[in-house]
Amino acid sequence: MNYLRRITLTILLIILIGLVVSMFLPSSFHLERKIIINADQEQIFNQVNDLKNWKNWSPWMLKDSLIFNKKYAYSAPSSGVSATFNWGSENDDLGIGRIEIIQSKLNDSIVNLLTLNSIQSKRTWVFNELENGVEVIWSMDIDFGFSPKDKFYGLFIEDELIKEYELGLQRLKTYTENLPKIQRVEVRKMKIEKNQWFLSIRDTISPIAMNNIYGKNYSEINQYMSQQKFESISVPLVIYHFWSDSIVDIEFGIPINDSITIDNNRIKLDKIKSGNVVTAIHYGPYERLPETYFGINEWMRKNKVVVIGPPWESYITDPTTEPNPEKWQTAIFFPIE
Known part of the structure; x- marks a missing residue:
């Protein structure tokens, strides 16, 4: 009994010391x-x-x-x-x-x-x-x-x-x-008033093949337009229908004035539908385009914009006539509600 009492008193003493x-x-x-x-x-x-x-x-x-x-x-x-x-x-x-x-x-x-x-x-x-x-x-x-x-x-x-x-x-x-830098781009909303027609080639390729396909496809479309005596009314464009690490669904286009009949297995007639878009101009080399895309996406996130289709780029500056990449301008568009 004394033993249990001593244990109890010892425990109480430890608790008391701890409290103090x-x-x-x-x-x-x-x-x-x-x-x-x-x-x-x-x-x-x-x-x-x-x-x-x-x-x-x-x-x-x-x-x-x-x-x-x-x-x-x-x-x-x-x-x-x-x-x-x-x-x-x-x-x-x-x-x-x-x-x-x-x-x-x-x-x-x-x-x-x-x-x-x-x-x-x-x-x-x-x-x-x-x-x-x-x-x-x-x-x-x-x-x-x-x-x-x-x-x-x-x-x-x-x-x-x-x-x-x-x-x-x-x-x-x-x-x-390691995130893309936010480009301080001027992002704005605008409305495309009427459908924009263009001749296009749509390809599904791997990302590593991207650099070699632009010139090839634009050259093919231009050659067909020359043969058919069609005139371009604006700068070339690219629509990115889908992009992943392994595959890219991409469409190359050259704008024309109106809807026409096309008799070609590879070149098709397509259009950008009239409607609202968010747009901004990228200034500089193409490898820095992700920076401008990031800035646009941040703007759309803040303004709660709903995107309803794939983005496209219009190449305002022709790299074959302007050798300085810092002077290149590329317009980026996102169709929105």
Whole structure:
């Protein structure tokens, strides 16, 4: 009996000492890390502000990538104030958690409320544009209150969280610096008033064959037009019906004045239908076209534009007469509702 009493008293004494010690432990925890990223401020902000983008850079991807693939994990919408992301993981570091965006100031700052295994923390992002890039500051604040258990927990989390924050920022830097740069293009909406007819050749090819096919197909169409005494009324165009890593469905066209009868197995008559479009001019070499496409897509996303067909390009500048690629102009069009 005395033995049990001694054990009980020892346990109570340990608990009492723990309670006394906890009174002198910090009741809050703060961690902050920063990094300079050489990418567009808006692109960086969107990677954090849209919770679906966290899979692109979050260090949690290395612990359990499956949490980002759950169908009902994200709210709709998944970005901005009140957006949430919920998960459950067999990984003890991730457990059961929830993120909610409680503040979001465009391209400037974001505040998340994170609940992880019953511990709640506030995580703040600040995006400062500097001369040498964008300074991204990621910080965490936890209020332990008077909970002795949570205060002792705070003694052991700093080293692991420092690693997590530094890895997350480095992964965000690597991902965003490899995104196409947003071209500051002038995007506008316009209406095509009438159908635009053109003679075309449509091919399905591999992406590696792209460079060799433009001149060949345009030459074939021009030769046919010359034989039939058809006149071109505008610059050549290309419609991208489908594009993947392995196959491209592409249509080459030369505009003509009106609908005509075509007697050719390879060359067909096609048209761009009248209607609304979003358009912008790309200035520079063709290999930088993705930058302008990215800028147009960002504009359409912000303005909630609905695309209803494949995009096309019109080649305003003829590379055979203008040798300087920096002077080339290409018009890009997206048909919209």
